[in-house]
Amino acid sequence: MNLLRLPVCLMALLFAASVSAVIETYEFSSPELEQRYQDLSGELRCPKCQNQNIADSNAPIAKDLRKLLYQQLEEGASDAEIRDYMVARYGEFVRYRPSFSGATIILWLAPALLLLAAALVVVAVLRGRAGRGGPELSAEEQRRLQELVTRAETEENAERHS
């Protein structure tokens, strides 16, 4: 009984985390705004905790940003306006989906470039393999090869018949 208790308690703790992470709720004037709130809060990164978006984070700054997001949405700001507002204060860092420009261009292009480089390497390796046939034999060498083959064959036949 006691042996079981600890693992069970520990497992219960695993679930407790998702329950205690309850985050304040906002009343939206329309379901569409609420959807945009969910999308944007999932896309904006918490500056303090770095590997969480502001929807997931319990950091005070994330809470402030959610409140701000809610206010801006209710005031009728567009998604682009809200993103610009955040980027002006916290930099491109705050977006999990950075814009395609300036310093972030390498982020967008790196996967394609790496794939291209890998493809080039594969092509180069395959070509090298296909071209590796060894040197051509001269006429004299061909004749000797033929001779050796026939001799081997006759010897083999002789052995078989003996």
Next chain:
Amino acid sequence: MPARLKLFLPLALFALLALFLFRGLSLDPRELPSALIDRPLPEFSLPRLGEEQRVSRADVTGRPALLNVWATWCVSCRVEHPFLRQLAERGVPIYGVNYKDDDVAAQRWLDELGDPYLLNIADRQGSFGLDLGVYGAPETYLVDAGGVIRYRHVGVVDERVWQDTLQPLYEELAAAEESR
């Protein structure tokens, strides 16, 4: 490429990777570049700590100065505080932003631990902090005479941070200001 050299390719790649990883050891991922470097200090109109008199951007600019974001709930701020007092004694102008704090607690803190600030902006809701891009106290901004943010340090300012980064920048700004 000679076949012999090709054999060293994996080693070269490993060395390159090791170089990047080694560099990564000494980088702090929490150190974000401020989006406001070389941009003017945002406008604000907030009460002065302990008074209802409002202060604005003009009250904290006009000469190179430090703008220190602090709060009584911030443990590192307590660590930083004695060094700020030293800086103030050396004649470095420091303005405070009391960030999302309780005025009474903040006033008591200053009474007990000493007050290195020329004045304190009471940013009770954190709205000025938001405009500054503050994501956690303590943060210290170096603002030039024209009110342009030149540098932002996140975390405790101590003797080392001061000597290595803030002081050279500050003295450069102060010298430029004097020669005008």
